Amino acid sequence: MxxxxxxxxxxxxxxxxxxxxxxxxxxxxxxxxxxxxxxxxxxxxxxxxxxxxxxxxxxxxxxxxxxxxxxxxxALDLISDYLKEKNIKNPVVVSPDAGRASTAEKLANYLDSPFAIMIKKRPSHNESVITHVIGDVAGQTPIIIEDLIDTGSTIINVVEGLKERGAEDAYVCATHPLFSANALQRLDHPNIREVVVTDSITLPPNRPERFQVLSVAxxxxxxxxxxxxxxxxxxxxxxxxx
Structure with missing residues (x-):
């Protein structure tokens, strides 16, 4: 073209x-x-x-x-405006790794909330293990922010790691919903309240109800x-x- x-x-x-x-x-x-x-x-x-x-x-x-x-x-403004309308109780913005820390900090400033950082290691491609959490998440409602979600395995590890440390069920936010393999089914997780993504990539119509799609058009x-x-x-x- x-x-x-x-x-x-x-x-x-x-x-x-x-x-x-x-x-x-x-x-x-x-x-x-x-x-x-x-x-x-x-x-x-x-x-x-x-x-x-x-x-x-x-x-x-x-x-x-x-x-x-x-x-x-x-899409950070788009996502932050949506989250503000939710009036989430005791929110804490969580970066799944050190690379997303600056984005998590911006979102935390928009929402006037604290933020935390997960430290992870990757034993193999598309796999990760959470080793440490920097920040207090006990009794808080995590808002996990990513640029994209591929297989969803890292997100699930983060959600379960937060739950083990006393956090409430999480909101998962990302700009690009790649959702390869069985990511849709994996993210339909009992400890995830909502998955908030944009339409930068077309999503299948038969997605679970917990998926919210914001338009970047x-x-x-x-x-x-x-x-x-x-x-x-x-x-x-x-x-x-x-």
Whole structure:
């Protein structure tokens, strides 16, 4: 589609990619691994894209893989507004790992709540074991925040780890619902009150009732309008530094 637009003499080609594929392969974690996030950026740029609009990259540094403008939007405001309407009693925002700590801190500030960090180790791919919790979660209602959920195994480990430490049933929030394998069934867990995600990826219609889907369409529409008419993307967010 990019090539067709380029050959039709398009002045600019803006790519709206709510979920940036291969984003988790943004560095070499072992010898002879590819950096696929960089490769995809090179492909999009080489074929003719002039701008990319995406939401909640797995690693914000991926923006630097492009030599064209990248508008990195976030669904954090959307999720925080939804959670505020829930009037959750004794909330504590939980980061499943150290990498999500800054996002958890922002959400905690929006909700005026404390936050905690889970420390985990990965014995193998798509598997994790919770080893420590930094912060008080006993008697609190956890709000777990992630950029994406794949198999759901890490989330379940976090939920069960919090429950063992005296926490109430949790809310699970993520921007990108990959939901591979049997993730939908796994996340239909008795200790999860709700799973809050966006429609950055299409979800099957037969999902369990505890799944709540927030639409990113208005945000993408407003971002596109700003890009076409001129203005600052940062005006879309509560925190102008996003």
């Amino acid at each position: 990019i090539d067709a637009a380029k050959r039709a003499s398009a002045r600019t080609i803006n790519i709206i990619m709510p979920y940036y594929g291969y984003a988790r392969q943004e560095r070499k974690a072992a010898p002879r691994e590819p950096i696929s996030a960089k490769m995809l950026a090179d492909v999009l740029t080489t074929v003719g894209a002039t701008r990319v609009i995406t939401i909640d990259l797995h690693a914000p540094a991926i923006q630097g893989f492009f030599n064209i403008p990248v508008d990195h939007l976030t 208005p945000m993408l529409a407003e971002a596109t309008k700003i890009i076409c008419q001129g203005g600052s993307i940062s005006t879309l967010f509560k925190n102008a530094g996003v």
